[in-house]
Amino acid sequence: MFQELAPQDPHDKCGHHYMICLDLKNQHFEVLDPMRSEANADLTTHTEFFINNLKETWNRHYETSRVQIGHFLIEYVATTKQGNQHDYGFHMLEYLAKWEGRRFPFVTAAMVVELRKIYTWNWLMNEDLNTRANTRDFIDASRVF
Secondary structure, X not given: OEEEOOXXXXXXXXXXXXXXXXXXXOOEEEEEOOOOOOOOHHHHHHHHHHHHHHHHHHHHHOOOOOOOOOOOEEEEOOOOOOOOOOOHHHHHHHHHHHOOOOOOOOOOHHXXXXXXXXXXXXXXXXXXXXXXXOHHHHXXXXXXX
């Protein structure tokens, strides 16, 4: 999920990513956020809005399915919290790659440093990217560091 942090400001497009999983086996939704907890009203309001819309859509399109999600509760998974306001994307990628519903994917600051290197290398070595015209101009225009 992506949540704008300043939706009232049309010039501020900064936001935050967190993850919602639908656990059909255990009949609940799991929320993983590396920056916030269930005590954060912005997180719970955003999450509940999305999940309520998902439940309504599920009911409309899968009303005859033997699997119904309208009664599923929301579980906010206790995650290790990131030490800054900007590495949530790396945490989310690790959660998506490793979350299995039992063991929490632990992400450290040292892992984020290595992930930056790996993702940058993969991006720069991507064959599709490197065969496009004006790739160098695209990379130069995208530099943020």
